[in-house]
Amino acid sequence: xxxxxxxxxxxxxxxxxxxxxxxxxxxxxxxxxxxxxxxxxxxxxxxxxxxxxxxxxxxxxxxxxxxxxxxxxxxxxxxxxxxxxxxxxxxxxxxxxxxxxxxxxxxxxxxxxxxxxxxxxxxxxxxxxxxxxxxxxxxxxxxxxxxxxxxxxxxxxxxxxxxxxxxxxxxxxxxxxxxxxxxxxxxxxxxxxxxxxxxxxxxxxxxxxxxxxxxxxxxxxxxxxxxxxxxxxxxxxxxxxxxxxxxxxxxxxxxxxxxxxxxxxxxxxxxxxxxxxxxxxxxxxxxxxxxxxxxxxxxxxxxxxxxxxxxxxxxxxxxxxxxxxxxxxxxxxxxxxxxxxxxxxxxxxxxxxxxxxxxxxxxxxxxxxxxxxxxxxxxxxxxxxxxxxxxxxxxxxxxxxxxxxxxxxxxxxxxxxxxxxxxxxxxxxxxxxxxxxxxxxxxxxxxxxxxxxxxxxxxxxxxxxxxxxxxxxxxxxxxxxx
Amino acid sequence: xxxxxxxxxxxxxxxxxxxxxxxxxxxxxxxxxxxxxxxxxxxxxxxxxxxxxxxxxxxxxxxxxxxxxxxxxxxxxxxxxxxxxxxxxxxxxxx
Numbered sequence: 001x002x003x004x005x006x007x008x009x010x011x012x013x014x015x016x017x018x019x020x021x022x023x024x025x026x027x028x029x030x031x032x033x034x035x036x037x038x039x040x041x042x043x044x045x046x047x048x049x050x051x052x053x054x055x056x057x058x059x060x061x062x063x064x065x066x067x068x069x070x071x072x073x074x075x076x077x078x079x080x081x082x083x084x085x086x087x088x089x090x091x092x093x094x095x096x097x098x099x100x101x102x103x104x105x106x107x108x109x110x111x112x113x114x115x116x117x118x119x120x121x122x123x124x125x126x127x128x129x130x131x132x133x134x135x136x137x138x139x140x141x142x143x144x145x146x147x148x149x150x151x152x153x154x155x156x157x158x159x160x161x162x163x164x165x166x167x168x169x170x171x172x173x174x175x176x177x178x179x180x181x182x183x184x185x186x187x188x189x190x191x192x193x194x195x196x197x198x199x200x201x202x203x204x205x206x207x208x209x210x211x212x213x214x215x216x217x218x219x220x221x222x223x224x225x226x227x228x229x230x231x232x233x234x235x236x237x238x239x240x241x242x243x244x245x246x247x248x249x250x251x252x253x254x255x256x257x258x259x260x261x262x263x264x265x266x267x268x269x270x271x272x273x274x275x276x277x278x279x280x281x282x283x284x285x286x287x288x289x290x291x292x293x294x295x296x297x298x299x300x301x302x303x304x305x306x307x308x309x310x311x312x313x314x315x316x317x318x319x320x321x322x323x324x325x326x327x328x329x330x331x332x333x334x335x336x337x338x339x340x341x342x343x344x345x346x347x348x349x350x351x352x353x354x355x356x357x358x359x360x361x362x363x364x365x366x367x368x369x370x371x372x373x374x375x376x377x378x379x380x381x382x383x384x385x386x387x388x389x390x391x392x393x394x395x396x397x398x399x400x401x402x403x404x405x406x407x408x409x410x411x412x413x414x415x416x417x418x419x420x421x422x423x424x425x426x427x428x429x430x431x432x433x434x435x436x437x438x439x440x441x442x443x444x445x446x447x448x449x450x451x452x453x454x455x456x457x458x459x460x461x462x463x464x465x466x467x468x469x470x471x472x473x474x475x476x477x478x479x480x481x482x
Numbered sequence: 483x484x485x486x487x488x489x490x491x492x493x494x495x496x497x498x499x500x501x502x503x504x505x506x507x508x509x510x511x512x513x514x515x516x517x518x519x520x521x522x523x524x525x526x527x528x529x530x531x532x533x534x535x536x537x538x539x540x541x542x543x544x545x546x547x548x549x550x551x552x553x554x555x556x557x558x559x560x561x562x563x564x565x566x567x568x569x570x571x572x573x574x575x576x577x
Binding site for chain 2: 094095096098099190191192205231234235237297299300302303304306307314318321322323324325326327328332333334335336337338339340341343344347352353355356357359360361363370372373374375376377378379380382414415418429430431432455
């Protein structure tokens with residue numbers, strides 16, 4: 001079950017297999033391996049087979065579209081009409097979404113098949129997928145290790161061959177970090193590129209949806225369907241969507257790649273560093289020009305992020321009050337008791353910590369010291385990137401400071417967990433697009449190379465990633481599934 | 483920065499979260515750790531820097547004042563914990 005999206009498209013077009021057959025293959029693989037990996041919260045078997053059957057009819061009638069009959073998995077943060085949308089939380093364990101997120105609508109309009117909804121850290125808060133109400137997700141390369149988070153289920157599903165591709169969301173690295181730790185390809189687009197309508201909000205000025213797949217070529221296909229202006233998302237940007245697939249083959253000779261010195265400093269594991277250096281050498285061979293750059297405010301991205309993201313999360317999650325939907329406590333004595341107990345019972349520990357810290361940062365007398373200060377430094381972080389992109393076309397470096405860590409290793413120390421996102425969160429603060437692609441192995445575990453692009457330069461990122469994948473085979477390596 | 487358990491009790495109230503006395507210490511220490519991390523921000527001189535509210539400095543779009551959403555009350559209330567005659571029920575608020 002290691003087919004790419006483009007191989008599935010070709011197979012369906014040449015009638016080598018039907019959508020029902022390929023969908024059934026994935027459902028069978030899910031039944032066999034999901035108990036060990038736990039990457040799915042819901043498997044929508046009946047719906048998938050029904051959609052596959054309809055897709056086969058479309059193909060037979062000669063009306064197939066790009067994704068007709070292609071099976072996909074969606075992160076359980078995206079609302080799916082009539083299908084449970086839990087966001088990894090007990091709070092929404094009983095929530096059957098009454099509408100589709102825009103990206104789900106887009107995928108439905110192209111007749112793709114939904115295999116199920118993937119596991120995730122509760123409300124997308126976490127870097128290890130250990131914060132899900134539905135249990136931890138195992139890394140398919142080593143079941144004793146984390147898959148990364150928060151889109152850990154999506155990354156693990158693709159790595160394990162339990163979906164050819166999946167959607168995810170990235171607030172501080174939640175696509176790129178699990179892609180790196182699971183050895184798959186993932187892209188977080190520019191803020192405003194993909195609609196956030198129906199994507200359950202965590203940090204509204206940071207959240208952005210994007211795809212996971214085996215290859216950059218597949219990510220281009222999926223992003224094509226996901227990207228575009230949506231008037232239902234007030235932060236969506238009016239900007240034409242280029243054809244991401246046509247530029248994949250562009251020669252990258254002369255491409256200027258910047259290496260931020262701050263990304264290769266203290267804290268980076270030596271094994272990861274050496275894999276990244278080899279990947280950079282590969283780009284040299286492909287004709288790219290490598291230039292050292294500096295992003296001096298990098299170290300402040302973590303404190304700034306934890307103020308901005310947590311303040312926004314405390315505000316966003318105030319909607320979960322036990323009144324209109326979601327968990328409600330038994331026999332509340334008054335309205336305050338209803339709110340307090342419903343929320344205390346419905347949210348997990350990390351979510352409560354983050355809500356409380358965000359509430360504190362926004363409370364009277366502290367707003368200027370925390371939120372306003374953070375938003376000011378955020379502009380400095382953005383300016384660092386603007387300076388860098390005057391000199392280079394793309395920025396490269398490690399996605400994460402180390403390979404997948406052991407389950408339970410960092411759960412007692414939230415701050416050490418937060419430091420895992422040191423190379424990824426500055427992009428969310430600046431709103432820039434970024435990718436992670438498999439670059440090699442350290443200690444037998446995948447290492448991700450992060451590529452950072454200028455605003456709305458996803459096509460160049462995908463091109464840069466694709467050229468690397470044409471001359472390397474790290475992205476087609478798969479873990480042995482027992 | 484170190485918070486006191488009393489601070490955390492107050493924050494939990496503001497956030498409308500019921501926190502047991504048994505777990506107050508644990509939250510107090512975790513939140514204090516995060517605040518210590520956050521205090522690194524004080525090393526940066528931000529005088530005169532305009533706060534950044536949107537990565538692309540976009541402003542709110544305006545649209546025609548027209549009805550765009552259908553009434554889906556029944557569908558939305560089908561997933562509510564407690565409704566009666568089209569209204570959401572909560573414990574008595576006014577005596």
